[in-house]
Amino acid sequence: xxxxxxxxxxxxxxxxxxxxxxxxxxxxxxxxxxxxxxxxxxxxxxxxxxxxxxxxxxxxxxxxxxxxxxxxxxxxxxxxxxxxxx
Amino acid sequence: xxxxxxxxxxxxxxxxxxxxxxxxxxxxxxxxxxxxxxxxxxxxxxxxxxxxxxxxxxxxxxxxxxxxxxxxxxxxxxxxxxxxxx
Amino acid sequence: xxxxxxxxxxxxxxxxxxxxxxxxxxxxxxxxxxxxxxxxxxxxxxxxxxxxxxxxxxxxxxxxxxxxxxxxxxxxxxxxxxxxxx
Amino acid sequence: xxxxxxxxxxxxxxxxxxxxxxxxxxxxxxxxxxxxxxxxxxxxxxxxxxxxxxxxxxxxxxxxxxxxxxxxxxxxxxxxxxxxxx
DNA sequence: CTGCCATTTTACCGGC
DNA sequence: GCCGGTAAAATGGCAG
Numbered sequence: 001x002x003x004x005x006x007x008x009x010x011x012x013x014x015x016x017x018x019x020x021x022x023x024x025x026x027x028x029x030x031x032x033x034x035x036x037x038x039x040x041x042x043x044x045x046x047x048x049x050x051x052x053x054x055x056x057x058x059x060x061x062x063x064x065x066x067x068x069x070x071x072x073x074x075x076x077x078x079x080x081x082x083x084x085x086x
Numbered sequence: 087x088x089x090x091x092x093x094x095x096x097x098x099x100x101x102x103x104x105x106x107x108x109x110x111x112x113x114x115x116x117x118x119x120x121x122x123x124x125x126x127x128x129x130x131x132x133x134x135x136x137x138x139x140x141x142x143x144x145x146x147x148x149x150x151x152x153x154x155x156x157x158x159x160x161x162x163x164x165x166x167x168x169x170x171x172x
Numbered sequence: 173x174x175x176x177x178x179x180x181x182x183x184x185x186x187x188x189x190x191x192x193x194x195x196x197x198x199x200x201x202x203x204x205x206x207x208x209x210x211x212x213x214x215x216x217x218x219x220x221x222x223x224x225x226x227x228x229x230x231x232x233x234x235x236x237x238x239x240x241x242x243x244x245x246x247x248x249x250x251x252x253x254x255x256x257x258x
Numbered sequence: 259x260x261x262x263x264x265x266x267x268x269x270x271x272x273x274x275x276x277x278x279x280x281x282x283x284x285x286x287x288x289x290x291x292x293x294x295x296x297x298x299x300x301x302x303x304x305x306x307x308x309x310x311x312x313x314x315x316x317x318x319x320x321x322x323x324x325x326x327x328x329x330x331x332x333x334x335x336x337x338x339x340x341x342x343x344x
Numbered sequence: 345c346t347g348c349c350a351t352t353t354t355a356c357c358g359g360c
Numbered sequence: 361g362c363c364g365g366t367a368a369a370a371t372g373g374c375a376g
Contacts, residue, residue: 081268196300
């Protein structure tokens with residue numbers, strides 16, 4: 001390949017590739033910031049006496065719709081009784 | 087506790103708790119959207135013939151500073167030769 | 173280094189390294205087999221009408237000691253009531 | 259259901275369920291022990307001057323067959339040159 | 345066969 | 361500074 005440049009190595013379009021990579025890097029950066037914000041909220045809550053682990057369970061439960069949540073809880077309850085786990 | 091309300095159950099300040107939970111939920115929502123965007127970029131790149139797995143490696147390598155990257159690569163190379171893995 | 177061999181590359185003791193790697197590989201192999209066995213049990217249970225997801229929760233609950241389990245469940249319950257999540 | 263016992267709660271066969279759970283628990287126990295063994299090997303290697311992170315990469319590379327490994331490495335190399343990452 | 349979800353592994357962060 | 365636990369990433373199994 002005669003006119004091979006950094007933008008076109010072995011048939012790979014370097015410009016296009018770099019553009020994708022940079023878009024991803026920007027998005028990863030944003031995501032990282034949001035994760036830091038979330039950690040901060042948990043930390044603040046903890047400072048006011050709340051238990052972060054339990055809060056995470058609440059977040060999960062709220063994310064499920066009510067019907068699913070109830071169905072799942074009832075089934076778990078049933079299984080627990082079946083094996084005698086209180 | 088006589089005046090126990092939904093906002094103050096067993097000494098737990100429901101309003102404060104709910105506020106934390108909602109802040110977290112908003113942030114989680116944003117994060118989720120960004121993750122979707124990232125997946126989309128990989129998907130688009132894949133559609134144009136790039137290999138997503140290799141792209142992820144590039145992103146990781148670029149995130150490391152040059153010195154660390156080179157050190158790590160040299161060490162791996164050394165170990166490979168030590169056990170005869172080409 | 174004059175007498176550098178595959179067993180001693182750049183000061184790295186190839187024999188020792190290979191021995192560690194091989195021990196790890198054997199253990200990883202065993203682990204993989206056990207994981208397959210576990211999947212098989214869940215699969216069999218599923219074939220007999222049990223819900224694997226709920227079973228996994230049972231396994232987790234049984235792994236916690238009773239005191240921890242009860243404490244955690246009570247705290248979650250308290251928080252749920254505080255934010256009005258049933 | 260009149261003769262409901264701990265072995266048959268709400269139509270759930272407690273004995274069968276418990277048997278599955280216990281099989282899983284035994285397997286999980288074994289798996290946990292093996293994981294501990296693996297960690298121990300890495301730790302021992304570290305004590306003798308090896309870098310655990312790099313060792314993990316070796317294990318991974320050895321698990322791939324030679325053709326795949328070479329193909330992947332060549333592709334990564336190509337991409338790196340295409341975006342000018344040395 | 346592809347995309348999706350769960351598990352597993354890796355990396356990170358906070359606590360001791 | 362290290363260790364443990366927690367969250368993120370990557371891999372692998374499963375379903376459609």
